[in-house]
Amino acid sequence: MPYSRFEWMGHVKAVEREHGAARFAIARLRDEVKADPSVLRGDDENRKALAIAHENLEGTYLVRLFAAFEAALRSFDRARYNDPTWDRVAAILIDATASHRRIGEQVRDSTHAVRRQRNWVAHEKEWDDAARVALAQARSNLCRFLSHLPDEWE
């Protein structure tokens, strides 16, 4: 069955939608607990972790967002080389695909910006606030890159 670019892009968008629901739910619970701590009485572990869960949520979803993007790109790259085991690191995958599909520098570089942020989160490095990409912008950058892939590949 061929892989569809549209489905991969939808998968990336679905991760962002899920983040929106999780952010809303955690923020609401946090506010509720702040107003009435008895909501989590007897559940100290969750009470302590609630604030940090809210703080780290976007980073957590950024890792998933990029994973969905990377899976799409890897699927395309493996089809391109007709090798289901073909593997290369994300940075090279992005550059090679950009070169192959003649994707502009601006689109490629904005994709690398998301990849770097994914690395900061995944490897628990200090965030460079100046280079920080919000999740919605990250989804936009990644979907724009994916839009340059063919409609389908085998």
Add this chain to the structure above:
Amino acid sequence: MKAESRAERRDEFITKVKALADDVTRWAEPKGWVTKSCPKKFRDADHQLYEATALFLQRGATRLLLDPVAYDVPGAEAAVDLALMPTYDDAASLYLENGTWNIHYAFPSDSQAVGKIGETTAFALTGDSLNQILDAIDAHAVQSL
């Protein structure tokens, strides 16, 4: 959700979304939008695979996707998004509420771009309301590279 109920709601979703795509095509095409439908695949909670109709719309450089999202939505029988493509930026949302489609959209001021919408207003979906919103999205869309 019981399996029988899930299957019924899923079938209803597929039917209602197809009818929505047909209505949008009928209303938008006379206003210069070119449309193309395509199936969107879903995997349900019971692992059942199914397809619902998605609809691409293009006028000039503006590309939109009428994107089925889910039938398992609190307070609604279905949700469908209208997204700017290829970036998948949110433009408007449609909810099937009590058997009627409503479109939720925040008309931007002239200085605002679509994608930075705040509080939305719900409008009953008609040919007129849809085309007003499509025109506003088109006028404020940030064209993609």
